[in-house]
Amino acid sequence: MAKRPYDVLPGDHGARIRVNIHGSYILRVPRLNRGTAFTHDERVQLGLEGLLPERVTPLEGQLHRAYTRFLRAATPLEKYAYLQGLRDRNTVLFYRLLSEHLDEIMPIVYTPTIGDAIQEFSLWFQQVNAVFLAIDAPDRIEASLRASGKGPDDIDMLIVTDSEGILGIGDQGVGGVLICIGKKSLYTAAGGVDPDRMLPVVLDVGTDNLKLLNDDLYLGLRHARVRGERYDAFVDAFVQAAQAVFPHAMVHWEDFGASNAHRILNRYRDELCTFNDDVQGTAAVVAAAVMAGVSAKGERLRDQRIVISGAGTAGIGVADLLVDLMVSEGLTPEEARSLFWATSSRGLVTDDPHLRFRDFQRPYARVVAETDGWTVDEPARIGLADIVRNVHPTVLIGTSGQPGLFSEAVVRDMAAHVDRPLIFPLSNPTVLAEATPGQLIEWTDGRALIATGSPFGPVTHEGVTYTVAQANNALVFPGLGLGVAVCRASRVTDHMIAAAARAVASLVHLRTPGQSLLPSVRDLRRVSATVAIAVARQAELDGVAGVPLTDPVQQVFDRMWQPVYPELLFGDDDPTSQVL
Ligand SMILES: NC(=O)C1=CN([C@@H]2O[C@H](COP(=O)(O)OP(=O)(O)OC[C@H]3O[C@@H](n4cnc5c(N)ncnc54)[C@H](O)[C@@H]3O)[C@@H](O)[C@H]2O)C=CC1
Numbered sequence: 001m002a003k004r005p006y007d008v009l010p011g012d013h014g015a016r017i018r019v020n021i022h023g024s025y026i027l028r029v030p031r032l033n034r035g036t037a038f039t040h041d042e043r044v045q046l047g048l049e050g051l052l053p054e055r056v057t058p059l060e061g062q063l064h065r066a067y068t069r070f071l072r073a074a075t076p077l078e079k080y081a082y083l084q085g086l087r088d089r090n091t092v093l094f095y096r097l098l099s100e101h102l103d104e105i106m107p108i109v110y111t112p113t114i115g116d117a118i119q120e121f122s123l124w125f126q127q128v129n130a131v132f133l134a135i136d137a138p139d140r141i142e143a144s145l146r147a148s149g150k151g152p153d154d155i156d157m158l159i160v161t162d163s164e165g166i167l168g169i170g171d172q173g174v175g176g177v178l179i180c181i182g183k184k185s186l187y188t189a190a191g192g193v194d195p196d197r198m199l200p201v202v203l204d205v206g207t208d209n210l211k212l213l214n215d216d217l218y219l220g221l222r223h224a225r226v227r228g229e230r231y232d233a234f235v236d237a238f239v240q241a242a243q244a245v246f247p248h249a250m251v252h253w254e255d256f257g258a259s260n261a262h263r264i265l266n267r268y269r270d271e272l273c274t275f276n277d278d279v280q281g282t283a284a285v286v287a288a289a290v291m292a293g294v295s296a297k298g299e300r301l302r303d304q305r306i307v308i309s310g311a312g313t314a315g316i317g318v319a320d321l322l323v324d325l326m327v328s329e330g331l332t333p334e335e336a337r338s339l340f341w342a343t344s345s346r347g348l349v350t351d352d353p354h355l356r357f358r359d360f361q362r363p364y365a366r367v368v369a370e371t372d373g374w375t376v377d378e379p380a381r382i383g384l385a386d387i388v389r390n391v392h393p394t395v396l397i398g399t400s401g402q403p404g405l406f407s408e409a410v411v412r413d414m415a416a417h418v419d420r421p422l423i424f425p426l427s428n429p430t431v432l433a434e435a436t437p438g439q440l441i442e443w444t445d446g447r448a449l450i451a452t453g454s455p456f457g458p459v460t461h462e463g464v465t466y467t468v469a470q471a472n473n474a475l476v477f478p479g480l481g482l483g484v485a486v487c488r489a490s491r492v493t494d495h496m497i498a499a500a501a502r503a504v505a506s507l508v509h510l511r512t513p514g515q516s517l518l519p520s521v522r523d524l525r526r527v528s529a530t531v532a533i534a535v536a537r538q539a540e541l542d543g544v545a546g547v548p549l550t551d552p553v554q555q556v557f558d559r560m561w562q563p564v565y566p567e568l569l570f571g572d573d574d575p576t577s578q579v580l
Pocket residue numbers: 165166167168169255257258277278282309310311312313314315343344345346347398399400401402405426427428429432452453454471472473474
C-alpha cells in the first residue's frame with residue numbers, strides 16, 4: 001500500500017499527527033494543511049518557505065477571513081461551492097467555521113441548499129472524497145472500498161445512499177453522494193466524529209430521472225434504475241465487502257426509496273451494526289418533539305390521536321417508534337397502533353386489497369368498514385381533510401413531500417377540536433413543507449405546537465414570538481453515531497433509538513409561550529453528546545456494546561474531535577527525506 005501522507009496518533013483523537021510528507025505536498029492534504037497559519041518556523045521545518053504569503057494568520061484570523069468570504073458569496077449555491085473548496089483545502093478551518101456558525105451555515109451544507117447542490121452535481125462537479133460504486137461493475141466493490149486507503153480500524157461510519165429518495169426531491173442519481181457528504185459534515189460539526197473516520201458511499205444503480213438521463217453532462221450510469229434481484233444482490237455484495245474491509249463501521253443508510261428503505265434495514269439490522277437515518281433518526285427526533293409537546297399539555301402519548309400524512313420511509317418510522325413508546329406507557333402494540341391514521345398518495349392506508357399498500361405500511365391499515373359512517377369528500381379516496389373531520393387528531397405529522405398539504409381548512413378544522421394541536425410539517429427542503437409556521441400560527445391563533453424539517457425563522461403573532469423547532473434527524477444521527485463508535489456497538493437496537501429520543505426530549509423544558517419544542521441546532525454539540533451517552537448506555541444494557549462503559553461522559557467527551565490545529569510530529573529523524 002502507498003505510504004500515507006500522515007498518521008493520526010491513537011489516544012488523543014486527532015490532537016497529534018505524524019507527518020510523513022514534505023514540502024508542497026503538505027498544502028494539498030486538507031487534514032495537514034493550515035495555509036497561512038503555518039508559522040515561519042514550521043514553514044522552514046516543513047519545506048514550505050516561499051509557498052505561502054509572508055504574513056502568518058493564526059486560526060482566529062483565518063476564521064474571520066473565511067467567514068467574511070462566506071458572507072460575501074452572493075447566493076446560497078455560491079456559498080456552498082466556497083465551503084466545498086474550503087473543506088477540500090483545510091479540514092480544521094472548515095469544521096471550525098461550521099461549528100462556530102452552525103445555525104447559519106447548516107442550511108448551506110445541509111437542507112435546504114444541499115438539495116440545489118445535488119441537482120447541480122454534474123455541472124458543478126469537483127472531486128469529492130467518497131466512494132462511487134456502480135451496479136455495472138459489482139466485482140470492483142471491495143477494491144474500491146480499499147482504494148480509500150483506510151484500514152480495518154480506521155472507519156467508524158459508512159454513509160451510504162442509492163439516491164432514490166433524496167430529501168423530498170426524489171431520484172437524483174449519482175449526485176446524491178452530496179447528501180452523504182452533508183451528513184458527514186454534521187457528524188463532525190455536531191457529533192465530533194473525526195472527519196477522517198467516515199466514508200460517504202454512493203450506490204449508483206442508474207436513475208429513473210429523465211432529466212438526468214437526457215443530460216450530456218450527467219456523471220452517473222446512464223440507464224434506468226435497476227431493481228429486483230440484481231439490485232438486492234448489489235446491495236448484498238456491498239454489505240459483505242463493507243464488513244470485510246471495515247468490520248467495525250456502522251452502515252448508515254440515507255435517502256433510499258420507499259420500496260427499499262425499510263426492507264434493507266430489516267434485512268440487515270440483526271446481522272450488522274446498521275441504522276437508517278430517515279426511518280430511525282427521524283423517528284427519534286420527531287418522537288422527542290411529540291413527547292415534549294404532549295408533556296407540556298400535561299398529557300401522555302397514549303392519549304393522542306395521530307395522523308401520519310405521508311406513510312413512507314420517514315412517516316412509518318415515526319409511527320413505529322411512537323408505538324414502542326406507547327407500549328412503554330402500558331398499551332399493547334395493537335392498542336397503540338389503533339391511535340394512528342396513516343395516509344399515502346392513495347389516501348388513508350386501509351386493508352382494501354385493491355390499494356396495494358407496502359408491507360411496512362400494513363400494520364397501520366385501518367379496517368375499511370370503520371369509515372362507513374364517515375362524512376367524506378370523495379368516497380373513492382379518503383384524504384387528510386376527511387380524516388381530520390372524522391377523527392379529530394391531536395397530532396399531525398407531515399412526511400409527504402407535498403407543499404400546501406396542510407391547507408387552511410384542514411388546520412382550522414383540526415384546531416377547532418383540539419386546544420393545542422401538534423402540527424409538524426417535516427418535509428424537506430423548505431419549499432416542500434406541508435405548511436409554513438407563519439400559516440399554522442395564524443390559522444390556529446397561536447395555539448399550534450410546531451416543528452419543521454428545514455429551518456424557519458421565528459414568527460410573531462399578537463405580541464408573542466414563536467421559535468420554530470427544527471425537527472430534523474440532524475439532532476439525532478450525529479450523537480447516535482458517536483455513541484455507537486464510543487462503545488463499539490455491534491447492533492443499533494430499537495431501545496437505542498428510543499433512548500436517543502428520550503435524551504433529546506430531556507433537554508426541553510417548556511415554560512414560556514412560544515418556546516421551541518426542541519433544542520436549537522446552535523446547541524447541537526451538547527445535544528449530540530447527550531444523545532451519544534444515552535445511546536452508549538443503552539447499548540451496554542442491551543448487551544451489544546463491545547467496550548465497557550467505565551465513565552461514559554468522559555469517554556464520549558474524549559472521543560469528540562475538536563477543530564484545532566494538531567501538533568505535528570515527523571515520521572522519522574529526517575522529514576526532508578520523505579516525499580509522497
Ligand atoms: N425532518 C426530517 O428529519 C426528515 C424529513 N423527511 C422528509 O419527509 C419527506 C418524505 O421522505 P420519505 O419518507 O423518505 O419519502 P417516501 O417517498 O418514502 O414517503 C413519502 C410518502 O408520502 C406519500 N404521499 C405522497 N403524496 C401524498 C399526499 N398527497 N398525501 C399523503 N401522502 C402522500 C407517499 O405515498 C409516500 O408514502 C421528504 O420531504 C423528506 O425530506 C425525511 C426524513 C427526515
